[in-house]
Amino acid sequence: MDTSGFTIEDLLADASFLQYCLGTDPAAVAYWTRWVEEHPRHKATVEKARELYFFLNGGTTAAQFEADREYFLQQWKQRRQAPEVFVPLGGSGMRRRPRRRVWAAMAVLLLLAGGALLWHYRPAFRNAPAAKATVYHAKAGERKQLRLPDGSAILLNGGSTITVAADFNQRSRNVYLSGEAYFEVAPDAGQPFMVHTPAILIKVLGTTFNVKAYPEDTVTETALLEGAIQVYASSSAGRSGLPENGVLLSSRRKLQVANPEAKAGLPSATRLQASRYRVIPLTGDTALNKPLETDWTRGRLTFNDQPFDIIARELERWYGVKIRFEDAQLKQYRFVATFDKESIDQVLRALQATSSFHYRRLQDTIILY
Amino acid sequence: MAAGTTGNETWRALKNGSEEALLKLYNEHYLGLVNYGTQMVHDRELAVECFTELLIDLWDKRARLPVVENVRSYLLSCMRRAILHKLRSAQRRQEKEQQLSRMGEAYEASYEERLQAIQMDEAQKRRLLQSFEKLTPRQQELLKLRYFDNLPYEAIAGKCGISVRTTYNIIHNALKSLRQDLDASGAREQLPPLPVLLVFILMHYLVQ
Numbered sequence: 100m101d102t103s104g105f106t107i108e109d110l111l112a113d114a115s116f117l118q119y120c121l122g123t124d125p126a127a128v129a130y131w132t133r134w135v136e137e138h139p140r141h142k143a144t145v146e147k148a149r150e151l152y153f154f155l156n157g158g159t160t161a162a163q164f165e166a167d168r169e170y171f172l173q174q175w176k177q178r179r180q181a182p183e184v185f186v187p188l189g190g191s192g193m194r195r196r197p198r199r200r201v202w203a204a205m206a207v208l209l210l211l212a213g214g215a216l217l218w219h220y221r222p223a224f225r226n227a228p229a230a231k232a233t234v235y236h237a238k239a240g241e242r243k244q245l246r247l248p249d250g251s252a253i254l255l256n257g258g259s260t261i262t263v264a265a266d267f268n269q270r271s272r273n274v275y276l277s278g279e280a281y282f283e284v285a286p287d288a289g290q291p292f293m294v295h296t297p298a299i300l301i302k303v304l305g306t307t308f309n310v311k312a313y314p315e316d317t318v319t320e321t322a323l324l325e326g327a328i329q330v331y332a333s334s335s336a337g338r339s340g341l342p343e344n345g346v347l348l349s350s351r352r353k354l355q356v357a358n359p360e361a362k363a364g365l366p367s368a369t370r371l372q373a374s375r376y377r378v379i380p381l382t383g384d385t386a387l388n389k390p391l392e393t394d395w396t397r398g399r400l401t402f403n404d405q406p407f408d409i410i411a412r413e414l415e416r417w418y419g420v421k422i423r424f425e426d427a428q429l430k431q432y433r434f435v436a437t438f439d440k441e442s443i444d445q446v447l448r449a450l451q452a453t454s455s456f457h458y459r460r461l462q463d464t465i466i467l468y
Numbered sequence: 469m470a471a472g473t474t475g476n477e478t479w480r481a482l483k484n485g486s487e488e489a490l491l492k493l494y495n496e497h498y499l500g501l502v503n504y505g506t507q508m509v510h511d512r513e514l515a516v517e518c519f520t521e522l523l524i525d526l527w528d529k530r531a532r533l534p535v536v537e538n539v540r541s542y543l544l545s546c547m548r549r550a551i552l553h554k555l556r557s558a559q560r561r562q563e564k565e566q567q568l569s570r571m572g573e574a575y576e577a578s579y580e581e582r583l584q585a586i587q588m589d590e591a592q593k594r595r596l597l598q599s600f601e602k603l604t605p606r607q608q609e610l611l612k613l614r615y616f617d618n619l620p621y622e623a624i625a626g627k628c629g630i631s632v633r634t635t636y637n638i639i640h641n642a643l644k645s646l647r648q649d650l651d652a653s654g655a656r657e658q659l660p661p662l663p664v665l666l667v668f669i670l671m672h673y674l675v676q
């Protein structure tokens with residue numbers, strides 16, 4: 100094979116060859132790609148050298164590097180954009196013009212993206228939650244387990260509705276979600292599994308993830324436990340800032356976007372801007388695949404430093420009660436807590452132990468004051 | 469190449485606000501630092517997380533960065549601090565008790581243990597590991613420094629107190645015996661010899 104005396108060890112002695120394998124230097128990649136084209140008889144040697152390198156370097160492949168770098172670029176971009184968001188409106192005249200141009204460009208891009216998506220998912224929408232689609236609903240206070248014809252499993256959280264398209268598992272796998280659900284999608288590369296929510300569209304080939312898209316919340320979020328999913332802006336929601344070809348989310352991360360209907364002035368609106376999305380790591384014990392984001396699937400209710408009004412909404416869905424604030428200031432209280440099998444009264448009493456508030460109960464309505 | 473003299477120019481450019489310089493640092497130090505972190509905590513995702521945050525932190529503080537002689541050593545100590553910080557904040561959350569008690573013992577995984585943990589074709593991995601075990605400890609160590617830690621020959625030579633030429637030769641010979649081993653064991657599993665194949669193909673056409 101190595102009649103010319105050209106060997107794997109010669110290739111691996113060359114630093115630029117390693118950069119080509121991993122993809123860390125565009126010049127090296129260009130050089131060696133051309134070299135391989137010009138020396139087809141060495142192709143097998145190059146391939147073997149690459150394999151050996153990916154072993155010796157601890158299992159880091161070019162695809163791995165690409166995915167990690169993509170994640171870094173996105174995080175960095177968000178950081179660079181962050182100060183701009185907080186610049187007060189009447190800023191210096193010097194800055195305003197370029198920024199207006201950026202907004203104009205973004206608007207054009209979003210229009211194009213929206214149009215392209217609408218075109219792309221046309222068939223999905225035409226026969227969407229129409230005639231014979233199946234609707235499953237979990238009332239507040241209950242959780243429902245479903246198994247779809249393709250073998251995928253769904254756990255539906257309280258106050259959530261999922262609509263399975265009439266032609267599900269025929270050529271495509273479309274479901275429409277309002278609320279929260281945990282998906283274990285059966286792999287089928289030929290038929291991508293699509294989760295439609297008002298804000299985002301998630302394309303999956305087969306993996307495990309959580310989607311939280313309650314219309315009354317300000318944020319829609321999807322948390323990925325393993326594998327990868329592709330997240331697009333929903334065609335009806337133009338402002339999420341997601342790129343046209345979507346964002347590839349890698350494992351143990353979650354993506355958040357502002358809900359299209361979320362009013363800007365909502366008291367506990369998170370700092371997430373309407374035109375931005377963000378990708379952050381999952382919280383809690385991600386090593387054991389038990390992040391806080393999916394605690395609910397294990398029957399646990401977890402609050403990680405969240406304001407009371409958001410917690411109240413979670414309690415409403417979990418216990419099937421209505422909660423009203425008589426004292427609006429209470430909404431700003433923040434709690435860190437985990438509940439396992441406590442009743443709503445036990446939960447409220449536990450919260451009272453850390454902050455002073457009162458509550459009274461009228462059947463299924465709880466009033467905080 | 470990582471940690472060469474060019475590192476200082478990139479560092480200066482970063483201090484002057486060059487985005488290109490940050491990207492260059494990312495590419496050059498990705499493998500070495502992520503592997504370093506992975507060995508520390510046995511969790512590659514966490515190491516990638518820390519490396520990402522570390523670089524963004526460099527960008528935020530670019531104007532105030534110190535002048536450094538050796539960029540790689542500076543980044544290694546930043547990385548170490550970032551990972552310890554991450555572990556400590558996890559500790560505060562008391563969510564990782566079990567995991568931390570394991571990490572408290574904080575032993576660094578050996579190179580071979582790292583290689584055993586790689587996710588790849590099992591048969592292929594077994595063959596590679598078998599060949600790897602046949603190498604001398606010195607050969608294994610230098611392979612780690614070159615390909616896992618991603619150090620250039622000059623740095624390895626300095627670290628081990630040997631000449632660059634010797635470093636090069638040891639690595640070259642190690643790769644050679646790996647390759648010969650793989651060729652020998654691979655040959656048995658390969659396709660039948662060409663004449664046999666030709667007969668099969670001929671028969672296939674004759675039957676049609």
